[in-house]
Amino acid sequence: MKHASKLLGVSTSLVLAMLGSTTAHATGTLAGTTITNTATVNYSVSGIAQNAATASNSVVVDRKVIFTVAGAAATTTVSPGQTSAVTAYTIQNSSNDTLDFALGAVNQSTGATAAHGGTSAYSVTSFSYYIDTNGNGQYDAGTDQQITYLDELAPDTTKTVFVLANVPLSATNAQVSGVVLTATAEQGGGSGSQGTVLTNSTGAWTPGTVQTVFADLTGATDSQYDGKYSAKGDYTVYAPVLTVTKLSSVVSDPINGTTNPKAIPGAVVEYCIVVQNASGAASTTALSISDPLPTQVTYLSSFGILLNGTYSGTACNSDGTANLSNSSYTAASGSNPASVAGTLNNVAAGGATTMRFRATIN
Structure with missing residues (x-):
């Protein structure tokens, strides 16, 4: 779709005005930023300079959604019957907008390949999520806050989310439980209030509005350009036999x-x-x-x-x-x-x- 403004003659000067943040980001210009450029036409009549004619055009930058989820570098060692066993994931927002992220952890099916080798042989239960409140990369009970979703993750920002689960008493030495965490992109902009799930804007471009374009890649269990990203983690039992x-x-x-x-x-x-x-x-x-x-x-x-x-x-x-x-x-x-x-x-x-x-x- 074209977005035109009336212009007299040929432009002789161009001014770019950014109404919004002008900070440079690896993610590009922030969504919602208005890009305005103004052309000025100078002319004379019978040798007398006339008032210049101008025409402006504004484009509102759309939202490009791209983010990743990564599991911990190593498996989490657990004991049979252990409660609140912790594994860590990092979520990096490379979008040009602040987003919320829904969180959903599920067990891999029995026999599925786990993140750090072996196959998933048992299931953990009672998933809960905590954000790394003090940013030290380690789960600190009583310090790190429990969450149900990741709130207001700014562009070019990475946060660590801890997934806690209970290990069944029946789990035996060397058994592995594979877990997949999926983050789903949601509307940001309201701190403390979970946004709605974003949808890909597949129709024609609509000037003056912020539309959404999914640019996320394929995760562990999700597809490219679906507004989701998933990654594997696992718990490995270390117990007496x-x-x-x-x-x-x-x-x-x-x-x-x-x-x-x-x-x-x-x-x-x-x-x-x-x-x-x-x-x-x-x-x-x-x-x-x-x-x-x-x-x-x-x-x-x-x-x-x-x-x-x-x-x-x-x-x-x-x-x-x-x-x-x-x-x-x-x-x-x-x-x-x-x-x-x-x-x-x-x-x-x-x-x-x-x-x-x-x-x-x-």
């Missing part, structure tokens, strides 16, 4: 003593609980064992409870430490059976620990 084995051996009986004893009434049985952690797994924390005793046996208090022993691979070794502050025996009470319990040292990857105690067969 435990194998628990409970062994028993007959130590003595009333007939044979310690020579080939049998599990007859009056015999002493040694129980050993082995906790092993797989190579490459995370170390355990707060490792404790509780073992209710069957009614057919009676706890042998003279032997006690030995903690943090070693395991040969087929049998428990005769070691461990009696630690009354970290172990306990609780007698039966009502419907509650007697039980032994112990708090053990953490087990590193590839390591093992044991808890041993003895009981007499009734």
